[in-house]
Amino acid sequence: MKRPVVLLLALMSTxxxxxxxxxxxxxxxxxxxxxxxxxxxxxxxxxxxxAPLPSGFPAxxxxxxxxxxxxxxxxxxxxxxxxLGSAAYDFYLxxxxxxxxxxxxxxxxxxxxxxxxxVPDGTIWQVVIRAGPDETVAIDVRIDRP
Amino acid sequence: xxxxxxxxxxxxxxxxxxxxxVAGSALAADDYTLPFYDPGVTLSFGVDRDRxxxxxxxxxxxxxxDGVPHAGRVYDQHTGTDYPMALRSEVAxxxxxxxxxxxxxxxxxxxxxxxxxxxxxxxxxxxxLYYHLASAADGGIAVVIGQTVAAGQLVGRSGCSGTCxxxxxxxxxxxxxxxxxxxxxxxxxxxxxxxxxxGRIAYDAAYVRESNPGTEVIQQGHTITHWVEFRNAGGRxxxxxxxxxxxxxxxxxxxxxxxPFAASDWPSTSIATYLDNASxxxxxxxxxxxxxxxxxxxxxxxxxxxxxxxxxxxxxHGRLGGFYVPIQVTSLPSCGPAALTHALIPVC
Numbered sequence: 038m039k040r041p042v043v044l045l046l047a048l049m050s051t052x053x054x055x056x057x058x059x060x061x062x063x064x065x066x067x068x069x070x071x072x073x074x075x076x077x078x079x080x081x082x083x084x085x086x087x088a089p090l091p092s093g094f095p096a097x098x099x100x101x102x103x104x105x106x107x108x109x110x111x112x113x114x115x116x117x118x119x120x121l122g123s124a125a126y127d128f129y130l131x132x133x134x135x136x137x138x139x140x141x142x143x144x145x146x147x148x149x150x151x152x153x154x155x156v157p158d159g160t161i162w163q164v165v166i167r168a169g170p171d172e173t174v175a176i177d178v179r180i181d182r183p
Numbered sequence: 184x185x186x187x188x189x190x191x192x193x194x195x196x197x198x199x200x201x202x203x204x205v206a207g208s209a210l211a212a213d214d215y216t217l218p219f220y221d222p223g224v225t226l227s228f229g230v231d232r233d234r235x236x237x238x239x240x241x242x243x244x245x246x247x248x249d250g251v252p253h254a255g256r257v258y259d260q261h262t263g264t265d266y267p268m269a270l271r272s273e274v275a276x277x278x279x280x281x282x283x284x285x286x287x288x289x290x291x292x293x294x295x296x297x298x299x300x301x302x303x304x305x306x307x308x309x310x311x312l313y314y315h316l317a318s319a320a321d322g323g324i325a326v327v328i329g330q331t332v333a334a335g336q337l338v339g340r341s342g343c344s345g346t347c348x349x350x351x352x353x354x355x356x357x358x359x360x361x362x363x364x365x366x367x368x369x370x371x372x373x374x375x376x377x378x379x380x381x382g383r384i385a386y387d388a389a390y391v392r393e394s395n396p397g398t399e400v401i402q403q404g405h406t407i408t409h410w411v412e413f414r415n416a417g418g419r420x421x422x423x424x425x426x427x428x429x430x431x432x433x434x435x436x437x438x439x440x441x442x443p444f445a446a447s448d449w450p451s452t453s454i455a456t457y458l459d460n461a462s463x464x465x466x467x468x469x470x471x472x473x474x475x476x477x478x479x480x481x482x483x484x485x486x487x488x489x490x491x492x493x494x495x496x497x498x499x500h501g502r503l504g505g506f507y508v509p510i511q512v513t514s515l516p517s518c519g520p521a522a523l524t525h526a527l528i529p530v531c
Binding site for chain 2: 121122123124125126127130142143144145146147148149150151153163165166167168182183
């Protein structure tokens with residue numbers, strides 16, 4: 038019965054970090070691939086009622102925000118990237134701790150990777166990296182799920 | 184690319200489920216063992232036992248049917264088992280076999296299909312695949328086609344070649360299907376008779392006890408007898424008669440150095456002894472008895488030992504408790520534990 042608590046915490050974090058929505062770091066937009074220091078606060082397009090990204094979530098350089106599908110309320114951000122899946126995975130392994138998050142567990146794989154991380158209030162989130170259309174890589178940020 | 188059969192038919196999916204349905208058998212020693220050496224490696228994603236698009240059946244029997252990856256369980260249409268492994272970690276043969284195919288042309292993190300791999304044929308008719316290995320230059324491929332390998336033997340090093348989202352090993356087990364006239368992947372975790380997951384690495388041991396856990400005092404020019412016992416924490420039975428994989432207690436740090444304490448009963452100056460017992464199954468305790476001769480100058484020493492599966496690999500010395508024997512070479516007669524046991528006052 039922890040799910041309602043998680044959702045409540047996520048909603049609370051929405052209030053705390055709502056003012057960050059829409060900002061994007063200039064360094065993230067212009068720098069080369071995988072500089073761990075280029076940590077930005079980014080937000081998904083058309084977030085609606087969803088929780089926002091955790092404050093200070095690192096932006097993958099060159100990643101393009103995509104509209105969020107309406108049937109997945111746990112999804113809070115979606116990007117597309119031309120980087121290799123392994124590069125995106127390695128970027129987040131480095132950048133999440135740098136941004137102050139704790140990596141709970143990492144699950145690399147052949148068609149997808151999941152990194153579970155916690156924010157300072159203890160809420161656990163996931164970054165999911167998997168194949169997108171046209172040999173791109175899709176990056177989801179979502180509230181933790183089994 | 185790890186999804187070797189992206190569009191399985193319903194009957195094929197049923198066949199695979201049936202193949203994976205022999206669950207419940209006891210774990211078998213000397214069957215398949217984990218394809219690496221670090222027993223702390225966990226599971227990223229197991230086999231999808233329902234190959235239909237957007238329908239997943241994981242190794243525990245739970246259905247998800249949402250098409251999304253579930254950490255520690257499954258992702259859609261996955262034909263193998265993904266283990267997180269840092270770049271260039273050692274990959275081991277899961278069972279005795281013969282190398283029947285190798286690909287080593289990819290870079291360690293280069294995109295493209297399965298990447299570098301090793302394919303083994305086993306005597307039971309099954310095959311095992313090790314995908315996404317590092318480049319040949321990075322030691323990704325340690326074997327050649329036609330080579331025979333023992334369970335637990337190094338076959339390569341992990342990487343992220345091919346379609347890959349983070350360094351890992353994709354381990355795949357294949358069984359011949361007469362109906363399909365092809366090798367089809369099976370789920371070693373769900374079958375449970377495989378020791379692959381939850382499973383054991385091939386060779387592992389834990390310290391139990393020894394004849395004298397303190398300092399062995401040896402009179403210069405004399406020999407004392409010492410024994411030590413280890414629990415077999417691996418998946419392979421230790422056998423003294425084996426030609427490959429015979430378990431020995433040998434000098435360590437540095438490995439295989441000539442010991443100044445080698446006694447006349449040592450098989451060589453670096454091998455103190457082989458296993459005393461004829462065989463030791465997993466979880467059993469094996470004893471290693473050997474002499475220590477005081478051939479050095481008077482003084483205090485330590486001799487370090489490790490277990491080795493001959494012609495396969497060394498055990499993890501740390502998991503043996505960093506085993507060593509403190510030794511004092513003295514000009515006085517030895518005062519061993521036996522004398523102390525039978526007399527209130529030492530007689531030496």
